[in-house]
Amino acid sequence: MNDTPWQSEVHWRREGQQDRAHKTQNRVLDAAEILFFEQGYDATSVQHVAKQAQCSIGSVYHHFKDKKAIAFALFDRMTREFELTMREVMEPARWEGAGIADILREFIEFAILNNKARPGFKSAALEAVRLDPSLGDHFPQMQRKANKQLKALLLARRQEVGHPDPAYACGYVLDLLIALMRARFDPHVQKSQLSRLSNAKFTEQALSLACAFLQLDKQETANHV
Template structure:
């Protein structure tokens, strides 16, 4: 987890009572930092408001004055992470940034972006994957993010149809997106549970294999030998 940062949390989220004073803001950030650490290390169900209060140094009464329940804390954490992802994607996937890139380069970047995310934020992403199965608000927010990510790559590949042999580029982006999402999510969950996944997130050959699969599905030549890892930027505070 990154060091606490004022820019990390969305304190304008609908899921909390926004702080009006600097002291209240600091306390709320301490609660959110403690909750994120506990949710990702011990699990959401195994964490209580009392645990969060003890870790953050904020009384349970003060926590309840800002958050109606533990679920609201989870929603603010996910809301803040999603907002940070959206803000970062606006720059990372701007059309101008990829104007001279080939279709193969864009597809490999799509794969590389997934690996970067799961290697950098495995805790929060595993928390989201677990909670979206049982929490409608988390599922809706995650689905919106996935749709946004798909739309960005569809837009980047829109002018490269002549380079690919697949008949439906938009559908191909959706298929590859969810293939990567499900494969890496399951790998991260297995690693978090200290199980034995067939591949590991830090395995560069695994990433190259997924790039080859994606390139072939799009009908693009295997150009992984010329790939150089993209310099993705970490999310501020995460």
């Protein structure tokens, strides 16, 4: 990875200073996030969560009414962290001096690192949607907002794009990358060729596809792919 101002700083935002109660709640939620992903919501009991969190069952019930309340709290935490992260990552000043290839590379690498660090992040929150389908509308709303902001970052550099319709091309490329990452990481999607690639190889190939479709300046692309 190149040594540039915007790289190595893009990371998932967690809530800052916390009191003892919030730390305990987050420890319980972290445990539930792992267990719901590894063994499923239905197979996970409050006792399992307490053991994973290394706290008493009474402590879990002190903070959460039941297992369903834990699932809803995970969903709430995911949405708050997503919004906090996007607010920071999408700040235009952060990307001063970055080209489209730089931004797309960071987008891909950020997704890879987040999936590695917290593979159950999204799937745990989806359990809340299964329990209350009305929550499902929130996911596409968050994704649309993030995509709109990311597309704006790319279009602010439209002079790099050789495609005759930069707005369409940028939107298409973002949809393409999201689909590729879903095929690679989503445990509910049938395993594909993409799942067998190393992270580095996946990044290079996905970025090459995106840059080719956008018809970025060849020299600019060569500097970042």
